[in-house]
Amino acid sequence: xxxxxxxxxxxxxxxxxxxxxxxxxxxxxxxxxxxxxxxxxxxxxxxxxxxxxxxxxxxxxxxxxxxxxxxxxxxxxxxxxxxxxxxxxxxxxxxxxxxxxxxxxxxxxxxxxxxxxxxxxxxxxxxxxxxxxxxxxxxxxxxxxxxxxxxxxxxxxxxxxxxxxxxxxxxxxxxxxxxxxxxxxxxxxxxxx
Numbered sequence: 001x002x003x004x005x006x007x008x009x010x011x012x013x014x015x016x017x018x019x020x021x022x023x024x025x026x027x028x029x030x031x032x033x034x035x036x037x038x039x040x041x042x043x044x045x046x047x048x049x050x051x052x053x054x055x056x057x058x059x060x061x062x063x064x065x066x067x068x069x070x071x072x073x074x075x076x077x078x079x080x081x082x083x084x085x086x087x088x089x090x091x092x093x094x095x096x097x098x099x100x101x102x103x104x105x106x107x108x109x110x111x112x113x114x115x116x117x118x119x120x121x122x123x124x125x126x127x128x129x130x131x132x133x134x135x136x137x138x139x140x141x142x143x144x145x146x147x148x149x150x151x152x153x154x155x156x157x158x159x160x161x162x163x164x165x166x167x168x169x170x171x172x173x174x175x176x177x178x179x180x181x182x183x184x185x186x187x188x189x190x191x192x193x
Contacts, residue, residue: 023169030169034162041158042151050147057139064133069095069121072104077111087111093119097127105129 072092088108096102107129109119124130134142 021173023173027166027169030162030165034158037158038155042155045154046147046151049150050143053143053146054139057134057143061133061136061139063125064122064130065098066120066122066132067095068118069093069107071109071113071115071117071119073115075109075111075113093121093129095121095123095129097123098125099127101127103127 070093072094075089075091087110089111090106091109091113092104092106093109094102094104105128107121108131109121113119122130122132
């Protein structure tokens with residue numbers, strides 16, 4: 001089969017054709033719109049999401065600071081529920097905020113330290129304990145994951161909406177065939193068999 005003939009068969013809804021119905025044209029436009037929105041909209045949604053996530057991670061790295069804190073109690077090595085040793089546990093610590101005031105709180109610290117040991121903790125701009133900021137590599141991976149999820153979510157919604165629209169067109173075509181058969185069918189009934 002020559003390539004031109006195959007292309008003509010694939011694009012039959014777009015050509016002038018005596019078998020082409022108005023619903024076929026609508027369906028062709030729906031399919032085209034769905035794929036265009038998936039391609040362009042998915043790309044835009046992914047890029048916007050990745051950029052927004054990158055900004056959040058960058059802001060997180062900019063406002064979180066590591067400070068030295070003193071352990072207020074021992075942090076012995078513990079055994080986890082699955083049989084290994086746990087690397088981090090909650091412990092009380094004392095640290096100094098950027099304005100110079102001393103605070104105490106609880107945070108995750110490495111196990112195996114005695115009370116009075118110095119550990120590194122992270123604080124936000126207001127001096128509250130927080131987790132360590134996301135590293136640049138982890139941030140890039142998470143931004144990529146979120147961008148992929150956004151693009152996939154948009155694609156799912158658009159493809160789903162397109163499928164519903166095409167299903168409604170199919171129902172309309174079947175109802176039209178039923179109406180036409182109600183007109184033609186009785187004339188054929190006595191001539192067969």
